[in-house]
Amino acid sequence: MITQEALPGCKGIWTVYHKNTRTHLNESSRLAEEEDEYHAYLIISLESRTMVLQTANNLEEVTENVDYYVQGTTLAAGNLFGRRRVIQVFAHGARILDGAFMTQELSFKASNVESGSGSDSSIVASVSIADPYVLLRMTNGSLQLLVGDPSSCSVSLTVPSIFESSQKSISACTLYHDKGPEPWLRKTSTDAWLSSGMGEAIDGADGVAHDQGDVYCVVCYENGTLEIFDVSNFSCVFSVDKFISGRTYLVDTFIQDSVNGLHTHSKNTEDVMGPGQKENSKDVKINVVELMMHRWIGKHSRPFLFGILADGTILSYHAYAFEGSDNSSKVEGSVSSISLSSTNASRLRNLRFVRVPVDNYAREEMPSGTPLQRMNVYKNIGGSQGIFLTGSRPSWFMVFRERLRIHPQLCDGPIVAFTVLHNVNCNHGLIYVTAQGTLKICQLPSFLSYDNYWPVQKIPLKGTPHQVTYFAEKNLYSVIVSVPVLKPLNQVLSTIADQEVGHQFDPDNLNYEGSYPIEEFEVRIVEPEKSGGPWQTRASIPMHSSENALTVRMVTLLNTTTRENETLLAVGTAYVQGEDVAARGRVLLFSIDRTADNSRTLVSEVYSKELKGAISALASLQGHLLIASGPKIILHKWTGSELNGVAFCDVPPLHVVSLNIVKNFILLGDIHKSIYFISWKEPQLNLLAKDFGALDCLATEFLIDGSTLSLVVSDDQKNVQIFYYAPKVSESWKGQKLLSRAEFHVGSRITKFLRLQLLPTTPERTATTPGSDKTNRFASVFGTLDGSIGCIAPLDELTFRRLQSLQKKLVSAVTHVAGLNPRSFRQFRSNGKAHRPGPDNIVDCELLSQ
Numbered sequence: 001m002i003t004q005e006a007l008p009g010c011k012g013i014w015t016v017y018h019k020n021t022r023t024h025l026n027e028s029s030r031l032a033e034e035e036d037e038y039h040a041y042l043i044i045s046l047e048s049r050t051m052v053l054q055t056a057n058n059l060e061e062v063t064e065n066v067d068y069y070v071q072g073t074t075l076a077a078g079n080l081f082g083r084r085r086v087i088q089v090f091a092h093g094a095r096i097l098d099g100a101f102m103t104q105e106l107s108f109k110a111s112n113v114e115s116g117s118g119s120d121s122s123i124v125a126s127v128s129i130a131d132p133y134v135l136l137r138m139t140n141g142s143l144q145l146l147v148g149d150p151s152s153c154s155v156s157l158t159v160p161s162i163f164e165s166s167q168k169s170i171s172a173c174t175l176y177h178d179k180g181p182e183p184w185l186r187k188t189s190t191d192a193w194l195s196s197g198m199g200e201a202i203d204g205a206d207g208v209a210h211d212q213g214d215v216y217c218v219v220c221y222e223n224g225t226l227e228i229f230d231v232s233n234f235s236c237v238f239s240v241d242k243f244i245s246g247r248t249y250l251v252d253t254f255i256q257d258s259v260n261g262l263h264t265h266s267k268n269t270e271d272v273m274g275p276g277q278k279e280n281s282k283d284v285k286i287n288v289v290e291l292m293m294h295r296w297i298g299k300h301s302r303p304f305l306f307g308i309l310a311d312g313t314i315l316s317y318h319a320y321a322f323e324g325s326d327n328s329s330k331v332e333g334s335v336s337s338i339s340l341s342s343t344n345a346s347r348l349r350n351l352r353f354v355r356v357p358v359d360n361y362a363r364e365e366m367p368s369g370t371p372l373q374r375m376n377v378y379k380n381i382g383g384s385q386g387i388f389l390t391g392s393r394p395s396w397f398m399v400f401r402e403r404l405r406i407h408p409q410l411c412d413g414p415i416v417a418f419t420v421l422h423n424v425n426c427n428h429g430l431i432y433v434t435a436q437g438t439l440k441i442c443q444l445p446s447f448l449s450y451d452n453y454w455p456v457q458k459i460p461l462k463g464t465p466h467q468v469t470y471f472a473e474k475n476l477y478s479v480i481v482s483v484p485v486l487k488p489l490n491q492v493l494s495t496i497a498d499q500e501v502g503h504q505f506d507p508d509n510l511n512y513e514g515s516y517p518i519e520e521f522e523v524r525i526v527e528p529e530k531s532g533g534p535w536q537t538r539a540s541i542p543m544h545s546s547e548n549a550l551t552v553r554m555v556t557l558l559n560t561t562t563r564e565n566e567t568l569l570a571v572g573t574a575y576v577q578g579e580d581v582a583a584r585g586r587v588l589l590f591s592i593d594r595t596a597d598n599s600r601t602l603v604s605e606v607y608s609k610e611l612k613g614a615i616s617a618l619a620s621l622q623g624h625l626l627i628a629s630g631p632k633i634i635l636h637k638w639t640g641s642e643l644n645g646v647a648f649c650d651v652p653p654l655h656v657v658s659l660n661i662v663k664n665f666i667l668l669g670d671i672h673k674s675i676y677f678i679s680w681k682e683p684q685l686n687l688l689a690k691d692f693g694a695l696d697c698l699a700t701e702f703l704i705d706g707s708t709l710s711l712v713v714s715d716d717q718k719n720v721q722i723f724y725y726a727p728k729v730s731e732s733w734k735g736q737k738l739l740s741r742a743e744f745h746v747g748s749r750i751t752k753f754l755r756l757q758l759l760p761t762t763p764e765r766t767a768t769t770p771g772s773d774k775t776n777r778f779a780s781v782f783g784t785l786d787g788s789i790g791c792i793a794p795l796d797e798l799t800f801r802r803l804q805s806l807q808k809k810l811v812s813a814v815t816h817v818a819g820l821n822p823r824s825f826r827q828f829r830s831n832g833k834a835h836r837p838g839p840d841n842i843v844d845c846e847l848l849s850q
Contacts, residue, residue, distance in 0.1 A: 749785045
């Protein structure tokens, strides 16, 4: 955010360009100049008036000094005639301005409608601008078109004849400018190869021959029919029945009819619908309230078509050119030869639209009354292009490589108005107004990559990260990083020779030339920058040569001498020296402090001790430190200068992969022996239960749902299993055996779970829908080796049963991803080992969301 101002009662904002002398440069330099041109005015529409601000350096109000219409609200503003003029549209008229001076004023009177309804019919409901045309939709559902004359820079008001006679009410409309030098839609008419020379014939007003492109008008009627008209002569070039049903493909109805052998023109098919269906669609009252069609610049770019329905559903379609097979084109050819009318020849018969799923956009109920225009096209905000959607759930629809990426903007609540701003202080930025009445001028962070499911920032480490832990109090991250370092070969061999005391040989006789890469480990402490710049390395803790750091954790230990809690950074390491040398490892404790002015981070070693076995996992348990070293786990108490063992567990794990702790319960994952569930009651650690099966465990975590505790484990066969401890159930062999609650094949190896608390369900929601009334609920977010992120969360019984019955229906109702049947693909993979299938208690949200 650059700055913010209080601005109550805002209805809409627009920025417009103005340059007195427009130079006619060649195409490329003109585009480059357009890209860098600063905005001249910011127009703000309030409840009963309009403000105009100059946007040169800082925003100054110039409402008194300009000829803009400022006595009432503005409905739209934009540029015409290659940015030489500004058009401002309000409820009863429009003004054309050259900078601050008005050159023309129009008022919309009821021209051809009977004067009785004239009072309300002349109010503008929505506006669409495509230079040099402006399309107005009136509140009574009629259309008016302003046609600009580039030579005199004036506009005239017309009503297209096709809409004068039409009785059908129009619910939404928009103009689409298919910009040159290669208008895309031209390629989709059948005689595309004939009309390739059209570009040279069009002369600009200034005598310079440059192809302006084509302008089309997209209209949606109350009965759900969508039609595209060619704007200059208003012939229908494409039409679709029941656009609101959201079908996967949109095909021109004329072509469908001709293929079916019905030689009826598309206009007749609408009358065939009959009055009954029209009344039906009236009852439902779901019609299209807003349309938008746009083609962004880029290689091989194609137009997108968006529609918003009255219930808040967003339909988004991507155009593509379709070349028919020989057989259907013969039929079409015969039809066009029969009805020899010019309208058929100009139809865009190779145009198709495919629906783009807008999965992660949560739709909103539209408020009644006149809806504001919610879709705002932008061409360059911080290098990205797309549509910004205002409303109670504002979202960014960004277009990358002809794909839509949807990023909801959750930070400010509902947003009522949005526009782009490019000036000295705000380069390719944006302005938006929140429903609370705050105007914010912002820029999109440039360090984030938006061509992802979430905005992503990459932090260069110039090394391999192995494990990371977060220190919330000081806002620091501790990362284990290894960097390959080239060492001379004789030095490497001599260190091995030093350790192999049994074989005395003279290292001087070794005359190996060359070098050998050895991974050197360090624990790096990095701090994220507030403004989103590069992260700063605050400290680095190097390891000994041939010592690998295996685990890093922030632990809270009770100092038994001072009786105070200390938060320390614990590091577990292992010396990697070949299989002839007995394994050793070190446990290291560090204290992390900041200087008073927060400029430096001080890291000091508090304790270091060498133990037998690799230190593969650490955790703090009620003020004690639990260390897994080699095949044992030992609990230590901290005196402030020394770690003293107080308890151990004689479970024979081979190598502990992970430790998780809740209250006094320990979940221990082993590399081959699955999981162990242990409790700590002073003075001893007790094994409560274990999984009797063999499992190559990768990660473990607790799943908490109210008072229910479950144990989650992932394995190397890409499965997830959830166990529970039930000593009273007979199958658990008096509680020695952990019982299976659910199992699921994820299809990726999960290496880390993270427990996150779920938000409580709000009381007004639970009144109508059954949610869980438990407050203490946690989900497990996980990361996989494929780079994907997922989540496992508890559900209450009723919701689960409903979703599961829906899931069973979906298995046969939707097309499977890559042909993988969800029932067989999600079954537990045991790789030939004996496995008793567990209950089917996980629903697949990814499948359900289809």
